[in-house]
Amino acid sequence: MNAAAALLAVADLSMRFGGLRAVDALSFEARRGEITAVIGPNGAGKTTVFNCITGFYRPTAGALTLRHPDGTVYDLERLPGFKIASRARVARTFQNIRLFAGMTVLENLLVAQHNALMRTTGFGIGAVLGLSRYPAAERAAIDKARFWLDAIGLLARADDPAGALPYGAQRRLEIARAMCIDPVLLCLDEPAAGLNPRETDELTGLLLRIRDGGCTLLLIEHDMGLVMRVSDHIVVLDHGRKISDGDPAAVRADPAVVAAYLGEGDEDEAEPVAEGIAAPEIAAPELR
Amino acid sequence: MPVLTRLLGLLLVLVVLGWLVFVFVTGTPYALQQLVNGVTLGMIYGLIAVGYTMVYGIIGMINFAHGDIFMVGAFLSLIALIALSSLGVTSVPLALALTLLFAAAIAALYGWTVERVAYRPLRGSFRLAPLISAIGMSITLQNFVQVSQGARVKPMEPLLPGGISLLNDPDFAVQLSWMQIAIVVTTLAVLGVFTWIVTRTPLGRSMRACEQDLKMAGLLGIDTDRTISLTFVLGALLAAVAGLMILLYYGVIDFYIGFVAGVKAFTAAVLGGIGSLPGAVLGGLLIGLIETFWSAYFSVQYKDVAAFSILVIALIFLPTGILGRADVEKV
Amino acid sequence: MSATLRAASRDALLSALVALGLFGPMIGLLTAPGPTGGLTLVSRPAAVAIAVSTVFAGRLLLLLWRARRGRRAAYAQNRALAEWLNRAGRYVGPALLLGALLLPLTGERYYLDLGVLVMTYVMLGWGLNIVVGLAGLLDLGYVAFYAVGAYSYAIFSTTFGLGFWTCLPIAGLLAALWGVILGFPVLRLRGDYLAIVTLAFGEIIRIVLVNWVSLTNGPNGISGIPRPTLFGLTFNAGGGPGSFADFFGVTPSITHRIAFLYYVILGLALLTNWVTLRLRRQPLGRAWEAMREDEIACRSLGINITRTKLTAFATGALFGGFAGAFFATRQAFISPESFTFIESAIVLAIVVLGGLGSQLGVALAALVMIGGGELFRSFAEYRMLAFGLALVVVMVLRPRGLVSGRTPSVALGARREISAELVAEGRG
Structure with a gap:
């Protein structure tokens, strides 16, 4: 599994809004043909990372390198927003549909x-x-x-x-x-939010099918059941920093992850995770 | 690109400031006179702009008829002044005070009616319908005054002739007329009262709540319809004051003055950052100054072009105005 | 019923009181020049009485009528009318077209002149519909492109002696160029900011036309603009060699020229319609509509928003320019007075009243508004007053316009109308 080459390399990505460091020196890789999940408590900076990758925000610092299978390299942080989709072929969905x-x-x-x-x-x-x-x-x-x-x-x-x-x-x-x-890279921002269990199952099938079709996936998701089932690789964020990175089993066992989710010494709203499997999140679907 | 835009903007500001310094140094009295005139005119624009910005802040629409309420206010003032003088009121301050009250009251009624008839039925409807309805109201008011009061320009003798000379240069004396003093003082007083209403009274609190979130304010028990009505009434009051001022300042009015003044006042509101009350006054002052200086040093014919170009330029460099809230694009 | 009557009377009485406040000073006290030159007041109590009692009676009747019918019935009827219009659209369109084609057979000069006027606004409406209806960009300065087109033709023809058909594309392209130039600075602006900037552009162009006397002859305008020819045949009133009448051996008549002008504008309008309909079914038109629905989603799909917006501005301006050139050749005289904000407002009102994005609706709205305005010709003074009031009333009754649905541009099965509630109106 580790033999696969990196399709997207995020290096030292930082994004500041005024005084707020939404993302702080984040580095990770999304390997070709895999599903990489980005998880973390609310406000950890996950969507900000997506917005940087897909060109909606210009990162304060850092490099986002996309290496197409044919060898062409794109520096996403320099491409104008629409070209990230049209040239670099990075597609995305939105948290609010x-x-x-x-x-x-x-x-x-x-x-x-x-x-x-x-x-x-x-x-x-x-x-x-x-x-x-x-x-x-x-x-x-x-x-x-x-x-x-x-x-x-x-x-x-x-x-x-x-x-x-x-x-x-x-x-x-x-x-x-x-x-x-x-797309060569598909970024999904909470695709399971507001879905019922049957729909989530269908979604799981769809994601695996897309991956098997050769497209690399990057996934933000709160439904830990889904994340653990489909991900090949998980990156955990908290307060804009990476606190863990690895395959599902490793991340599940990482004490830092458990601490972040249980909110040890942290007054932020935390989502309880029992042994790495989230309690079913009560995500109110945001209907427009 | 943003860096380039910012640099260009900075350069532009520097050029303008440099030019102003040059003008003031080379011809102090003339420039000072323009400053006085510009501030007076700017105060009037600011008064109108506040009405635009308030309505925009609360229901997010351009009240296109607002400029025409201002025009109606000017006509009402004219009617009241003539009526008072024929009734034998000779004291100028008394006449002005009564005229102000009368014009403001009736103009407020106009503001209320316009909202009730043309905008309230369209509340929550899609965005362009109230805009068209507002344009319709503007056309209606203009033509109503044209039909009822005639299309001709209405002249009026100056009510407060004379003034004081500020800087007695041998070539050019800077005149500060009583009229200008009256305009600035009245405007400041009215704006003071208005600020008190918005910041210190329950009505002001409801208005600010509605501005933040109309739906939520409604859920929390604020009578939003009433608050919106009162916003229009307040805006119309200020516009009527501006109407009286313009009548006193220029001494001529016609049914068409509302359109240009309205567009400029809206420009002022946008320039200051729409939704911001101090911004509206600041924007009004800027537009007044730009217009006056441009007319004095470049070309009177193109003074409106100058005001509008400033709007375009300002929006390119400062898309949310000077004191406006940044409109962060949520993805 | 008597309770209703009492409530209605009280409401109407209140309305009458408000009307008294509104009309008392403005109608009741006329400011008129007195014997000494200063203004004096002339009181007109009768006029106030008429106005106030009209309001009282009108309000009373409205309330009683509403009470009898019930609000829900009114809503249902409104709904039924909308559905009828949508269904009838299939037949109304061709019927209108047939009527438009056959109009010159009446040979009545009055109808032809009116037809030319209506068709000009239909064309302007269709042109602006591209910008406002499809792309969702609120443009309050459309008259600027109309003016650019008109002045381009007037200046090229009177200075260089070029003919109408040579100048028509030039005028259109110049207007489109202006569309792009004016489009650039406003790319980032949204909603009402865009509206006010486009309004400012319209005014700037008009002021320049008034003051750039060496080019535009200022407020006096340009006269003696040549009329169009039909493959070189002129339409001189006196006939003569090389004229239409001479070539076909008919008696020279001014009606020929007007009929010809009518067919020219009909052709131009139909061209606008054809291009719009074609573009709607193609990527560009679809991108316009998608941009109206959600600009951010468009960007995420790799659509170049800058280019898409500018093409919308340019295409709309192109047709505005064509219409302007036609206006110049029809009038043979143009001055800045013809290009005031009110023209932009009328065209925008036609688009909104017709129903954003609906070609048939725009044509109907132009017919109703411009044709309807003609009914008031004998009360010229009250014409614009009635126009303004009509705008308010129509918007209150049908805020979504006459034809409010959206027809999909492509379908696997049968095309079904999309209800207006789902269609966005654009934020730009």
Whole structure:
């Protein structure tokens, strides 16, 4: 398992907001073809790390290096936000679901293929005049969308507005939409939040399927059951620092992790973890 | 890019400051006169801007009709002044006080009605509907005054002629007219009372609560409809005071003055940081000064262009205004 | 019922009291120049009485009518109307188009002039719809592009003697260029900030037009702007060689020219519509709509927001520029007075009243508003007053506009309308 090369190397990443150090000299690696989970109590800086990787924040310091299987190297901390998705092919989902609610499920998946489709339209002009390879490209895009809709079990609802889907389906759709940009790295921000146990099981299957398809995953999750089941590697954060790093068994046994979760000498809100397995978190789904 | 923007912004500020120093050193009296005029005009803009910023703070909409409430206030003041003089009131302070009360009261009624008729039914509706409704109200008020009072410019003789000379330079005497003193003093007094209302009274507390979170304020038992109504009433009061001031200062009004003054006052509110009350006054002062200095040294025709360009430039360098809260993009 | 009546009367009485406060001084006391030159007051109690009793009666009738029907019924009816409009859309569109194509057959000059006016606003509405309706960017200065188009054609034709058809693309491209130039600084602005900056841009352009006398002839405007030709055939009133009348051997008539102008603007408007409809089904248009729904999600999918916003501004401005060039050639005279904020407001009102993003709605709204405005032609004074009030009333009754749903751009099965509640209006 350790033979796999690092796809993403985070080195000395720091992010400050005014006086607050949200992330402090964090280093870890996400290896190719693996699922790496980033866990930690609320406010540990997990989402901030994601926002740095996906270009929504510019890190105060540190390097984020993405090494594609073909050898191309991208310095994510220097790329403009949208190019992290379009060039470096890092996709993400959001803690609070961000679908295009007024567009249909299918349209959501086609928007994700914007850049690929745009190239075939001669940047819009050719397509208006009808002089392009666009129709064929659109058929291919719809086929890809169909593939992912089938994978998440939403094929029958392709023509419904995304905002009308039930919560769990919206979560799955957001993952499918991210997969439509053909990512090498998929960052999932609490994909199981607000899901019922059956939906969580389905999600587990989906994540493993995506990994087996060759995509590397980075996962923020509070559902320890899910994390322990799917992760190949776990990074534990607390107050912006890494307190543990290793495979699930090692992390579970790490006294520092238990202390952080039980809140030893710490007045922060802590989530009780019994032997590394979290009590089922009562995460109120944030419905918009 | 942000570094470059900041550097450019800094450079711009330095150039402007340098130019001001140069102007003051080379022609002190003339520049001082512009300063006096600019502050007077800025006070008036600030009064109007407070109305925009309050409404924006609470319900997040541009009250497009606010500039026209100001215009209505100016007309009401004109009517009251003429009526008082024909009734034989000769004491200027008494006439001004009565006019202020009358214009403010009726303008407040206008502010209340506008909110009740055009905005309240659209509360919680989607964002563009109140904006269009507000534009409709603005057109309505303008044309209502045009129809009822005529399209012609209304001139008025100066009520308080004369003033004091500040700096008696042989070439140029800096004039501080009584009118300007009256305007600045009244504005400061009104703003003082207003600050007291917002910071010290239960009404002010409800207003600030509604500004923070309208829904939550409602859940906590604040009558949000009433608070919003009173916000419009307060804004209209201030606009009416500004209307009286502009009538006294320029001595001419017409039904169209509300639009340009409204846009500039909104510019002032944005420049100061929309939602911030001191910001609105500061923004008003800045716009007044910019307009006056630009007219005095560059070109009167392009004075509005100067004010609007400042808005654009300010928003590029300071997207949330001078005293505005940073709008952090939550991801 | 009598309890209702009593409550309604009391409410109406209160309204009348408020009206008395509002109208008493403003209508009741007219400031008019007196014998000595200063202003005096003329009292008009009768006018106040009429205004106040109108408010009283209006409020009373409204309340009684509401009490009889019940609020829920009103809501249901509103809903039914919306559904009817959505369903009828399929037939209304073609019917309108047919009517528009056949209008010149009436041969009535009045209808043709009105048709040209309405079509101009339809085109402007469709152009602005790209920016506001699809991309969700609130633009209060659309008239700037209209002005750029109009002045481009006027200046190019009167200085260099270029014809309408040569200048049309130039005017459009110049307007689009302005769209990009004005778009750049506002890329980061959101919502009302964007609205006020675009409004400021519109005003800046107008002030420049007024004051740059050497280029624009200032407030006096530019006159003698040439009329368009049909493949080189002119539409001179007197006929003569090379004219349309001469070539086809018909009696010269001014109606020919107006009918021709009408078809030109109809063609331009349909071009706008066609391009918009095509773009909507393509990546660019979809990206616009996605940006309206959620800009952050767009960024996470690799969509270049800068480019997407600028193309929206440029495309909208392009059609505004075309419409401007047409306006110049139709009037043969332009001055800055035609490009005031009120024009932007009217076009935006058409877009919002029509229903954001709906092509049919915009056409209907333009027809209702511009055509409806004509009904008030005989009371010119009250025309804008009525227009303003109508805006308020229509927004209160139908805040989402006439046609509020959204049609998906692509579907595996049958396309189903998406209800307006789900569709975002954009934060930009």
